[in-house]
Amino acid sequence: MQKHKHDTKTAERKKAADFIHFAASKGYEDITDYLIELRVNIHLSDNFGNTPLLEAIKNGHDGVTSLLVKAGALLTVEGAGASVLAKDRWGNTPLDEARIGGNKNLIKLLEEAMSAQLSEFSSCSQEIRAEKMRQRKCTVFPFHPWDSKEERKQGVVLWIPKTIEELIETAMDQLKCSSGSCILSENGAKIIDIDMVSDEEKLFLVAETI
Structure with missing residues (x-):
C-alpha cells in the first residue's frame, strides 16, 4: 500500500514536470505561473537535458522566461560553485540560447539575473569564509603541564567550542580518556571559562583533585 502511494506521487510529480516543460515551450504564462505557485520543480531536465527555462528561451517566450527567472530557475551552484548556468546536453546555457536567438530583452533579463544571483552567492561564500576564519582552535594534551x-603523551587539535564543558567532553572522547574533569593552562592554572582560551593555545586535560 505504501509503495503504491509512493509510485502514485512519483507519477504525479513527473506529470507536473512534463506540464511545465510544455507550458514553457509554448509560452503559456498563466499555466506556468500556476504551476510555479504549486511548487512544481522548475529545475528538472527532460530527456534532452532541457529545463523549462531553456524551452522558454529557445522559443523566444520573454514572459515565461521572466516568470521562471523570478522563481529562481537560473542559478545552479554545484559544490564550490563550478557551474553558474545550467547547461543542456549540447552544453548551451540559457544565456547562450538567448544570444544565439538574438533576443535583446532575454539577454538583458538573463544577464541581470545572473549578476544578481552571483552577487548573492558571493556574499554567502564570504560569510562562510569569515565564519571559518573566526573559528579558534587549541591543542589539548592528556597530562599535567608539570609532568x-x-x-607526556600525544595531544589532539580541537576547535574551541562555546563552553568549557564541551571542550572537556570532546577532549576526553578524542583522547580516549576515562578521567579528566578540568582544563589547565601551560602554567598549571585551571581554566574556568572558554573565553579565557586563546587561539592556538596549548591546554591540558587532567583529573581535578581537591
Missing part, C-alpha cells in the same frame, strides 16, 4: 617528558 616529566617520560609521562
